Amino acid sequence: MIFLEYQINIIYFKSVMKVLVTEDFLIEESALNELKKALEKAGNTEIFAIGHTDNNNEITEINVVSWGNEFMAPAIINNLKQGDVVIHNHPSGNLTPSPPDINLASYLGNQGIGFYIINNDVSEVRFVTKSWKGEERNPIDTDKIKSILGPDGPIAKNLQGYEYRESQVEMAIEVADAFNNSKISIIEAGTGTGKTMAYLIPSIMWAINNKEKILISTNTINLQEQLLKKDIPLLKEVLDIQFNAVLVKGRNNYLCLRKAKAEESDLTIGVDENLDELMTLIQWSKITDDGSLSDLNFIPREEIWDRLKCESDTCLRVKCSFYKNCFLLKARRKASQADLLIVNHHLLFADLSLRANLNNFADLAILPPYSHIIIDEAHHIEDVSTKYFGLKTSKKGLIRILNRLWFQLRKKEAKGVLLLVSKKLNKIKDETVIPVQKTIDSLITQKNELVNLTAELFDEIAKFTDNIIKNEQNELKLRITDKIEESIDWENTVRLKSKEFINSAGIFITNLSRFHKKLDSINNKNSKIFDSNLIEIAAISKRVEEYVNSIENFMFENNTNEVKWIELKKYKKGNSVSLNTAPLKIDTILKEYLFNQFDTIIMTSATLTVNNNFDYFKDRTGISTVEKREIIARLFPSPFDFKSQVIIGIPLDIPPPTQDLFPFHIEPIITEILKISKGKAFILFTSYMLLNLLYSQIITKPELSGITMLKQGDENRHNLLKKFKKDINSVLFGTDSFWEGVDVSGEALEAVIIVRLPFRVPTEPIYEARREEIEKSGRDSFIEYTVPQAVIKFKQGFGRLIRNNTDRGSIIILDKRIQEKYYGNIFLNSLPECRTIIGTKDAVLDELRKFYYK
Ligand code: SF4
Structure with missing residues (x-):
């Protein structure tokens, strides 16, 4: 409990004061009502609430995060950012801070977060520490931008064929203004405006002036390549500013050294039909600097890379013996020192979605913390975020996960983690392992049955889709409307089969988790030889559970803000079937997780307007409903004739x-x-x-x-x-x-x-x-x-x-x-x-x- 060990800062004792709420406690009426409602509900219980403040330090929003005493405090810290206020009640009316209150206030105070104690009718407040919004930021000097991009500036002198473009300078000034005044800017820059330079220059200036990271997100690799191979090297050469830009890739792009080592050891246990490719990758892992797919001179087969790639649920993090050399972590460490982070929209939304789940917008998530975002190719954000916040559950995906446990194709050698465990168990001369061996046999049978049930369920779904759509096309999409959900056919075929599947899958997951527990105790007595297998089994179990939950949700939940559909693709070798969900609207998601969370947001593209106005973009992304933020929309036409x-x-x-x-x-x-x-x-x-x-x-x-x-x-x-x-x-x-x-x-x-x-x-x-x-x-x-x-x-x-x-x-x-x-x-x-x-x-x-x- 870090707060209790924290050094008490005497300054905060001095600032403890007691005033009437009306005098110094700036809080909007709606937020105050919210707080009072929570306190009424809490009765004699202590609560912790977070107050989010605006630029005038007025609390505009209240989130109750914890019901209980200071020992619940760790639940609070993830949700905080500089300038916020933690509000804690003392139902007794005695507002004297307890020692744990003081420790917590001290910890928060050092981060610019206030700590207030109130009585239950919010008529009195004691400011244990007040919040602060950090040092004055150093604004970008727009004259400097003009001279950099000017006809006699460093770019003009160093770039052959450089053409001075007024619209580029204007755009760069607009971007600088958004940084200086924490705005949301929507900018359409016609072809030839030179928009990448127009946002890179102010981004670099802000990052260096204020030691803050800027995240730049693109939709395509082409644009990332332009930034990293052309624009950024040029600016490094010609600008009188030292900066660091890093391309951040998704986790699955990196090889996991722990897995590579485990695969290498396991290769000695049995024959592996993929031996050549596996060996090539294992050898490569010993010489590659970066360990990511783009450093390979061939594209590995998906099923092989699956066995070696970094995954969040199989990563041991600080407990991993490869922690120091881990490719992913090395890349993440590099990113944490960069001024500009270049990502694609998928990674941006993966990061936002994790931050949303953790309610943490100020700390490390997938990406290091950042508070300024440039979204280039922004006309894609509705589609990309729809995809990201949606879900696809496929027959192939589920069967592939199950087969990671054990798989045997006709008379070929079996493979999978249960086989490896079984071979290792055979070498242990101890009678207590015999029942565990037997459990493996039974788990293999159950797994095979579950694979069959999965196939039967998805076949039923495919048959249902075919019957409804009735056409000869090879690719069908069936939207699950209320009418379908209320039909007898859906109930008696697909839903019935789903219930059978969900029951069996539940039993299987329970058995797998019992097996995991037993193996864990054998592992502890046998030099941890099953460590990597245990991680793999736990990850498989968790993913099967996620699949089952999403099938259950698809079949039995009716969320009006969700669109559900079945996708059926018919191939000669068989059908590909998936269940899909997507948010009906992404405006509230973007508003909550993007527009309301970051200081500066620039969205740009050559195509944001329709009929020369931004209404469509604003409406679809929810910007039109964002309150209390200055939003600028500018159109810079192309300079071409x-x-x-x-x-x-x-x-x-x-x-x-x-x-x-x-x-x-x-x-x-x-x-x-x-x-x-x-x-x-x-x-x-x-x-x-x-x-x-x-x-x-x-x-x-x-x-x-x-x-x-x-x-x-x-x-x-x-x-x-x-x-x-x-x-x-x-x-x-x-x-x-x-x-x-x-x-x-x-x-x-x-x-x-x-x-x-x-x-x-x-x-x-x-x-x-x-x-x-x-x-x-x-x-x-x-x-x-x-x-x-x-x-x-x-x-x-x-x-x-x-x-x-x-x-x-x-x-x-x-x-x-x-x-x-x-x-x-x-x-x-x-x-x-x-x-x-x-x-x-x-x-x-x-x-x-x-x-x-x-
Ligand atoms: S830290 Fe995680 S990703 Fe890195 S090698 Fe270890 S297990 Fe693999």
């Missing part, structure tokens, strides 16, 4: 994409465009079906014989792009991932053909549920949700064409709804002003010829 660099063509004498004959009408136009542009084109689709159909037709055209046709799916994205850039006359047929995050400047890309407006599939469960939610409140979900989503993606597609001020090219939109439907203008108004040809295909092609051949 789109009117002369781009021509947009919209042919109208073709059917809309909703008609069956659409592919046959657009094929000759695409062929003609490619002839005019001599390839050099991206053709962006929204479905693989249409992509494959048109690719198979266009590749056979003799008039395009000299042009290389590349198709997404034939090779990985990286190789396709490399080939596309190298062969400057090639054409790339792409779907989803080529609409954004692809940077091809120069003559390799001079035309972008948008085959249809990128509306999402309307039957996607999560989108369907969100649309229904909007409709329920009497609003138009198509205009408020469907169209803006498509506009953001459309803007991303448009953004592929012009990457610098010498690029030029055409955007051809083959979906005439953009001109003929009432919502079409929202798409066009969201683009920068360009020369636009709307008319017959011949008119569009004629103008294209003039544009390319002039």
Whole structure:
């Protein structure tokens, strides 16, 4: 109990005073009512509450965290940050601090946290220590930013081809202002603004001036690579500031030395069919500096890496004998000393979700503590956070976990932790191990039965899905609506089978945990030879339990803020089935865990606005409901001269994409465009079906014989792009991932053909549920949700064409709804002003010829 041993600081004794609450106890009425309510409920019990304060030290929010005396204090500390106040009642009305009160107050006081004792009707307060919000922060000097980015600044002097951009300087000043005044800033920076430099420079200045970490989160590896390989090295070279930036990767990217050692020892016990790959990885673990996947020159098979990767539930932390050399911990130590932490959105949300669970936003979680966040590619945060705060429970995942205990494929050698334990037990000459050996046999039988039950349950789910959807497609998604949950079929088939599964799984988990206990006592008498096996068994047991809980929740809980659906993929070798849940809305989650927790939050992207306003982004992320924070939204248009660099063509004498004959009408136009542009084109689709159909037709055209046709799916994205850039006359047929995050400047890309407006599939469960939610409140979900989503993606597609001020090219939109439907203008108004040809295909092609051949 660290508080009781803590040195009492005499200064705090001196500050003990007794006043009437009305004079010096700044608390908002709602927070005061909350406190009074808690005290009334507590009666004669002591409570501890946390008061969160605003910039004027007024308590704006109360959270009761502990009911009891000072010995409950450790429950409090995780929830605190500088400036907060701990409020503790003495029901007797005697507000003299007890010795434990003083110790606790002293500990908290040193961290800027106040400690107040109150009576039960909150009419008197004793300030044992007062809170403070830390030293004055050193604001960023915006003149310095201007000179760094100025035409005669260090970047201009050191970077060949550097162009001074006013919008970049303005954006950097906006970012600096957000740091200086603890704001939330939403910034759309058009292509070419130079947004990464515009946020990196103030971030570095703030981090160094104030010794505070800045977290920079991106959605794609491409952007991380740009930051780490281009922008940050340049700034290190040219700025007169020493700083440290570190890429932080997720835990599962690192090899666990303890596991590698255990696998190496266990290899001597039996034959392992994966011996070669395992040995390669074990040898590599002895020479690699960083121990992460990106340091390997091959991609290990998933099932092998699973056996070696770091996982939170199999990590011994300080008790681990590899603690000092652990790759993960070395990386985390490096991160703790960095000024800038570069992460991806998934890691950011993993960290936020852990902080939310621990109610700890001030201390180490997955990442070291930070209070300033830059979220680049912020148009993804609704999707990424939805995914992160959702859950996927698959048949494959559960069976894979169970097979980590014991698995035997036909006549091949068995493997798994129970086999290893059994072999080790055989070597112990002690009769007491015999019953434990027998338990292993029984556990193997039970595990096999549970695998069968799992397969039966998911088969039942697949059958149910097939019966309801009744179509021939290989990928089906069935949303679980109230109607389905109330149906007799659901009750008599899927739910019935689930109950059977949950009962058996419960018995299995209990037996596994009893076995763990017995093995633990054998371990203690046998030089701890089962240490690593025990950790593995405990982790497996915990994960099976989590799977069972999520299946139970899926089947029997009805949370109105959740969307549930079944995903069924049919393959020749069998079905892949999963149960999925996702939050219906993420606005309150983001508000609570992100917007209300951090000092500075900058969200930026080239595509946040729709029709030149931020309403959609603010609404979807919940920023529009954030109170008591200054929120700034700024749009910095691209500096490029789109009117002369781009021509947009919209042919109208073709059917809309909703008609069956659409592919046959657009094929000759695409062929003609490619002839005019001599390839050099991206053709962006929204479905693989249409992509494959048109690719198979266009590749056979003799008039395009000299042009290389590349198709997404034939090779990985990286190789396709490399080939596309190298062969400057090639054409790339792409779907989803080529609409954004692809940077091809120069003559390799001079035309972008948008085959249809990128509306999402309307039957996607999560989108369907969100649309229904909007409709329920009497609003138009198509205009408020469907169209803006498509506009953001459309803007991303448009953004592929012009990457610098010498690029030029055409955007051809083959979906005439953009001109003929009432919502079409929202798409066009969201683009920068360009020369636009709307008319017959011949008119569009004629103008294209003039544009390319002039
Ligand atoms: S500290 Fe954890 S992750 Fe690192 S080697 Fe030990 S068990 Fe593995």
